[in-house]
Amino acid sequence: MHLNLFIAFVVLLILIFEILKFDRMPSSLFKILSCFIICLFVSPSSISQAQKKPKNIILLIGDGMGLSEISSSLYFNEKPSNFLRFNTVGLSMTSSSKELITDSAAGATAFASGIKTYNGAVGVDENMQAVETIVEYISKKGIATGLVATSSIVHATPAAFYAHQESRRMYEEIAAELVTSDIDFFAGGGLQFFTHREDGQNLLPQLEKNNFVVHTDVLPKKISEKKQAILLAPDGMPKMSENRGNFLTNATMLAIGQLSKNKEGFFLMVEGSQIDWGGHANDADYLINELIDFDKTIGAVLDFAERNGETLVIVTADHETGGFSLSAEEGNYNKILGSFSTNGHTATMVPVFAQGPSEELFGGIYQNTNIFTLLKQLSEKK
Template identity: 75%
Template structure:
């Protein structure tokens, strides 16, 4: 074979390879993305699912794992507001900021970005629905403590489904606005008593507690799993796909309280929800599942009990947050993009890239 012909074959082969790779990458984009956030969940919290769980941990089902650096723009140790804003808007900002940059200017959220593409959106939390993490995905306020303003932002947002607590911020407000009626006026079916068992023909607003939802030890039951699956069923009706945020909010609260039992109960509830989501994604085939944390809380460690290396107990070093990196787990179309070590803002960048429909 002549040199020219060899070169032609090489070029042709390379062209086929590049075309195939591009096609493969295009085909590897998910239709749906579910982001599950364990607030305050570091590696030791995740490891507790191995030692305090009656069933195999669902974290063991992931093959792709990365590490996220969590510092905010002004502090080495982030809070949930700045951490969630990094996920939602892809920017580093100051602690306490909800959907705004350092200059307190609104930063476009992933919910706002993809809603313009007719992609459905939802959120399920065990805190109030106006708490820092969920708020960062639909609100723009200079402080996470501006709960009434954040609730009004939720009513005006493009969110199609939400479930959690926070009822007191929607009625009996200082401005006398009835935000429950405002939600109905915007086409929502509003439920304030029990979690519905059936998908609604309307958008759904489910607010079941005055503020945060009860602890697992206070008989919250399967709310997180059932609400998540209800959200998936509702949002799956949208032919363009969906984005769902699920937060196990109270892992963080157990860490702040230095209460191992509280923390582990919430973590195991989250583990069960992860399992249900992974089962759906496996059957669906078009869904990317991402599990991570905004930061670690409590300096939680799994230590031996009185020198006995066959007994594990939880210990803490602080009642606040820490600067440790947190794991990122991914499974589904596009999961390969989540390996490595990167800033928490990269999670937003990847999600936005995967939702690009061009």
């Protein structure tokens, strides 16, 4: 017998003995017993079992985003940080299969396929064998899927959700896989890997043949019912400091508008890719500008989720980059200076934020592969 049921049984016996002392049940005891019975049948475990699963899941990944990066949204953002809107927070352990410190490819493969693999691997295990991605799994169930990134769309993190390559650097092979993948909407950079390839192929006509509408100049304001391929830069998108504008937020909301039309629900992965690049460059301004842009996108997604009522929002990182810290500037405790300890990745755990149906599952401390396990579990409709 579970401990909580045992305790409930003992309490119930005590109440019965107390009742037997009287010819008729006192009103006070009647109220206590009534409340007890209600609480017994509406216990936390019962509520958890009856919890409605989300129809839609939006996973936002701040590449290279550790706790100090997140904290910078409190100190350098003109508006209140959207991270403050979350009630459920967990911690993810990020090591890859062979290294204590992961890279983005192995980190994203853990999210997308639920396995630990070697650094540089995209959608393959340690033996370089393809593993099923969450996109491939849920597409069989009729769930729509999308990807948005400020990097190239064939970069490590987005690639791990649809491709299977032994090296993250195999950009042209990854692009070819995207053309025939189950993805319904994608937006980011990486046009050169579709049009200026070493094999001389132009993959844009193949995208159109596979029912994609291709956009290569500007982010459209309205889109058709067809699949959408949006490639707006040769490689990565411009930095925020280079006038990228509201691409990340607008592309994300465009994706949500398109994918929401699917009656079976949708899964959308959104990456704030260049937070990581600011960390690698040890450029605090670059990092903070990208983080605030990511924070703004989180706010727009949370607003949608609150209106929708059927959407789970998860925000996390694949790893931390730069050993970023927020320290006092020249000993002045009223001035904060962003500083770094490395130009590479670190082994620190990263936060996981969740809001929406079944958010409580994301509290605690766990391996990054647990994200996939929960995504798969929640995609199983009742």
